Structures are given as structure tokens and as C-alpha cells.
Amino acid sequence: MSHPDDNPVFDMVLFGGTGDLVMRKLLPALFQAHVSGQLHEGGRFWAVGRRDLGRAGYLQKVEAEARPHVNGKAGEAAWQAFCERIDYLQLDAEDPAAFQQLAETLAAQNERGVAIFYLSTAPRYFIPICRNLAAAGLNGAHSRVVLEKPLGTDLASSNTINEAVAECFAEDQVYRIDHYLGKEAVQNLLALRFANVLFEPLWQRQWIDSVQITIAESLGVEGRGEFYEGTGALRDMVQNHLLQLLCMVAMEPPASLDADAVRNEKLKVLKSLKPLSEADVAQQVVYGQYREGAIRGQAVPAYRDEANVAPDSRTETFVAIKAEINNWRWAGVPFFLRTGKRMQEKLAEIVVQFRDVPLQLFPGSAAPNRLVIRLQPDEDIRLFMQAKQPGNAMAVTSTVLSLDVCNIDNGRHADAYQRLLLDVIHGKLALFMRRDELVAAWEWVTPIMDYHARHNIEPKPYMAGSWGPAAASALLSKNQSAWHEEL
Numbered sequence: 001m002s003h004p005d006d007n008p009v010f011d012m013v014l015f016g017g018t019g020d021l022v023m024r025k026l027l028p029a030l031f032q033a034h035v036s037g038q039l040h041e042g043g044r045f046w047a048v049g050r051r052d053l054g055r056a057g058y059l060q061k062v063e064a065e066a067r068p069h070v071n072g073k074a075g076e077a078a079w080q081a082f083c084e085r086i087d088y089l090q091l092d093a094e095d096p097a098a099f100q101q102l103a104e105t106l107a108a109q110n111e112r113g114v115a116i117f118y119l120s121t122a123p124r125y126f127i128p129i130c131r132n133l134a135a136a137g138l139n140g141a142h143s144r145v146v147l148e149k150p151l152g153t154d155l156a157s158s159n160t161i162n163e164a165v166a167e168c169f170a171e172d173q174v175y176r177i178d179h180y181l182g183k184e185a186v187q188n189l190l191a192l193r194f195a196n197v198l199f200e201p202l203w204q205r206q207w208i209d210s211v212q213i214t215i216a217e218s219l220g221v222e223g224r225g226e227f228y229e230g231t232g233a234l235r236d237m238v239q240n241h242l243l244q245l246l247c248m249v250a251m252e253p254p255a256s257l258d259a260d261a262v263r264n265e266k267l268k269v270l271k272s273l274k275p276l277s278e279a280d281v282a283q284q285v286v287y288g289q290y291r292e293g294a295i296r297g298q299a300v301p302a303y304r305d306e307a308n309v310a311p312d313s314r315t316e317t318f319v320a321i322k323a324e325i326n327n328w329r330w331a332g333v334p335f336f337l338r339t340g341k342r343m344q345e346k347l348a349e350i351v352v353q354f355r356d357v358p359l360q361l362f363p364g365s366a367a368p369n370r371l372v373i374r375l376q377p378d379e380d381i382r383l384f385m386q387a388k389q390p391g392n393a394m395a396v397t398s399t400v401l402s403l404d405v406c407n408i409d410n411g412r413h414a415d416a417y418q419r420l421l422l423d424v425i426h427g428k429l430a431l432f433m434r435r436d437e438l439v440a441a442w443e444w445v446t447p448i449m450d451y452h453a454r455h456n457i458e459p460k461p462y463m464a465g466s467w468g469p470a471a472a473s474a475l476l477s478k479n480q481s482a483w484h485e486e487l
């Protein structure tokens with residue numbers, strides 16, 4: 001098979017190779033890329049872990065833990081061919097000598113292609129791994145390092161990591177993953193905005209009343225109680241995924257789709273976010289925590305009863321925020337951000353609420369236009385419009401113009417990790433966060449974290465299976481608005 005020059009041979013080293021992310025997401029995504037013929041046939045994966053599993057032992061683990069997550073349609077032969085690409089290395093991330101050995105192993109395998117180091121470990125290993133890679137000469141021009149979130153727990157710790165990484169790798173070698181940016185629907189948002197002339201003139205304060213961005217999950221903390229206790233929804237979802245979605249909605253048209261053209265525009269949005277004072281946080285932010293309840297008829301425990309969670313925990317499993325962007329396009333338009341665990345449905349949605357017509361001519365239940373961009377579980381775009389109600393009366397009613405993006409090209413959508421991993425192999429940085437974006441995002445959430453820590457605020461309880469605490473609804477009603485599902 002011949003490969004274009006831009007499909008390089010690669011070695012991908014997966015630190016944290018026995019972990020959950022590698023098993024549930026990365027290997028299945030790489031398998032999908034493999035069966036789709038998107039990987040150079042010389043491409044290899046080196047899973048790295050502390051345990052002495054050996055290649056055979058590791059492959060057994062892959063069979064048990066990764067294979068259940070792969071698309072079942074591909075046959076046994078494809079799976080075996082994929083496994084041929086995988087090897088396992090026992091390595092202590094804090095032992096420089098082990099990295100010398102890694103360098104020798106990689107050099108022996110492959111001198112032409114790119115070397116990718118995917119850090120899917122606890123963040124405390126990021127610095128020793130990067131330093132050891134550099135000391136072993138594994139930070140050359142063809143090396144790339146991929147950093148999984150969480151990148152620190154606050155601005156200071158994130159700066160420490162980024163500083164140390166910058167001593168070892170140039171910024172254009174660093175791929176900070178936010179898997180939301182790899183979702184097809186999120187990319188489609190750019191196409192909707194910038195490949196159509198229709199919305200752009202209306203995409204501003206004069207015509208838009210408010211924007212809602214929701215990422216709701218029906219899952220709880222899924223055995224990750226220990227991690228979640230030290231994290232909470234603000235750090236886990238708002239600082240990264242929700243703010244990135246906000247950037248996609250609010251950014252100016254970039255001059256091109258080049259990585260820096262896009263990232264410069266996103267940075268401008270993050271830097272234009274109105275900083276929240278103490279009083280603003282008290283008024284504009286709602287923290288919640290789920291109590292016991294039921295999801296689709298199944299009883300589920302309260303957050304405080306989950307394993308490895310303190311019985312008096314004040315960690316937030318829900319956040320709603322009224323954010324504002326201080327620039328000419330958006331001043332005065334509230335952006336309502338919301339995320340939570342154990343909510344009624346799994347749903348990610350952006351709702352752009354337009355203003356009402358200046359003069360209502362028609363009797364009936366006329367409602368302002370609303371554009372609803374559903375990102376998951378299924379992807380669609382719906383524009384709520386007014387049309388005449390059939391009959392003699394000149395009354396209007398709400399109707400929906402629907403764009404079924406799922407079925408374009410038979411709906412062959414790449415998984416977010418598949419797309420992002422291929423982008424790393426191909427050296428495309430546009431869908432990865434640049435360091436300054438991360439700093440700006442941490443800067444904006446810092447007053448929210450500080451306020452809750454300083455005042456030891458008890459998150460508002462909400463029932464598992466609901467849409468969050470009542471205070472989140474009140475946040476919108478204060479602005480003469482309501483969450484989309486409440487309309």
C-alpha cells in the first residue's frame with residue numbers, strides 16, 4: 001500500500017498504558033483508524049506501565065479491557081493485525097536510565113518517522129516523564145508530546161507543568177487534548193457559522209438574547225470517587241470543555257483554519273470573558289451535588305455515598321454559571337454554562353436564543369427564534385421558527401427547521417479520539433489547546449474556585465435524575481429566561 005508523505009510512520013508511546021483511558025478510548029480509537037486504513041503500516045504502539053506484564057500479558061489485558069469497546073463489525077483478522085502493532089514496555093516514569101533504554105528501543109525500530117509520547121498518567125508524572133524524555137534525547141524535532149487533562153488543579157500548578165514541559169519541548173510539539181474539540185458536532189459548529197452566510201450577520205448582541213451551553217451526564221462518578229473529590233465539575237468540565245465550546249460559539253471568523261489562526265481567535269474570547277468579582281460569583285454561579293434518586297427508573301446513590309467520597313463532601317457535581325463576554329459583539333449577552341453528573345439525560349447542547357421581533361403582529365403563541373445545536377448523544381441542528389397556523393385566523397405557531405447532520409455521507413463519523421490521534425500523527429495542532437488558552441481559562445475560573453474554598457460553600461442538593469438544583473433555574477429566570485428543557 002502506498003502512503004502519501006503526510007501519512008508518516010510513527011512510534012506512539014502510551015504512558016499509563018494499562019489505564020482506563022488507554023483501554024476504553026485510545027486503543028479502540030486507534031483500532032478504528034487501523035481498520036479504516038488511516039495508519040501507516042509501519043506505525044507501532046508501545047504501551048508503558050510499571051508492572052512486569054510482558055507483551056503477552058499486556059495483550060491479554062487489551063483483549064479483556066479494550067476489545068469490548070471496539071466496533072464489533074471488524075473481524076478477527078483485523079483485530080489480530082492491529083495487535084501486531086502493539087508492544088509493552090515495563091518502565092518506571094521516574095527512572096532516567098529506563099528512558100535511555102526506551103530511546104534505544106525506539107531508535108532500533110524506527111529512524112524515519114515521528115515519535116509520539118502520550119501522557120495518560122496522573123499529572124504528577126508529567127514533569128518527570130518530560131524531563132526524562134529530554135535527557136534521553138527523545139525531544140527532537142520529530143517528537144510530539146500529548147498531555148491529557150487535568151493539566152494541573154489551578155493556575156499555579158498548571159503553570160508549573162507547562163513551564164517544565166516548555167523546558168523540554170517547543171510549544172508546537174505539545175498537544176494538549178480536549179476531546180470535545182475532536183467531536184464531529186463541534187467541528188460542524190465552525191462549518192455552520194463560517195460556511196454559511198445566513199447566521200453571521202445575526203450572530204451578535206443586536207439579535208441574540210442569550211446563549212446556553214449544557215453538557216449533562218446521566219452517569220455518576222463511576223468508581224472515580226477519589227479523583228473526583230479533588231477535582232469537581234468546575235475543573236473537570238467547565239475549565240476545559242465548556243469554555244472551549246463557548247469559544248467556538250463566540251469567536252470571530254478566523255483568517256484561515258490554521259492552528260494559530262483559530263487559536264488566536266479562541267484566546268481573544270477567553271481574554272474577553274468578564275472577570276467575576278466575589279459578588280458576581282455569589283450571584284452568577286450555582287454549585288450543586290446530587291443526592292440519591294433514579295435514572296431511567298434505576299435507583300442510584302447520593303454522591304456522598306459513592307466509594308472514596310467523604311460523607312460530608314462539598315465537592316460540586318453540578319455547576320451553572322452566567323458568563324459574559326466584554327467585547328463589541330457580545331457585551332450584555334449572557335452565556336449560561338451548565339454541566340452536571342447524574343442528570344436526567346446525557347446531553348450536550350448549545351441553544352442560541354434570538355431576540356423577539358420588534359413588533360408582534362400576530363396573535364397566538366409566538367416565540368422568538370431559537371437555534372438548538374445538539375452535539376450528543378445524537379447530532380442535529382434545529383431552528384425554531386414561526387409559521388402560520390393553518391386555518392382562517394392569522395395566528396402563528398412554532399415549527400422546526402431541522403438539519404439532519406447525522407445522515408450526511410451515511411453518518412460515518414470518526415470518534416473524537418480517533419480524529420485527535422490522527423491529528424497528532426499528522427502534526428495538526430488546530431484542535432489542541434495552546435498554552436496561553438489554558439492560562440486564560442484557568443484565570444477566569446480562579447475566582448470561582450477561590451470563593452467556594454474561602455467560604456466553604458455547601459453545594460445545593462439536587463436529586464439524581466433531575467436537571468440540577470432549583471437555583472440553576474432561578475439563575476435564568478432572573479434574566480427572564482429559562483433552560484431549554486423548561487420552555
Ligand code: BG6
Pocket residue numbers: 217236
Ligand atoms: C471527561 C471528564 O473529560 O469528559 C469526565 O473527565 C466526563 O468526567 C467526560 O464524563 C465526558 O465526555 P463525553 O465525551 O462522554 O461527553
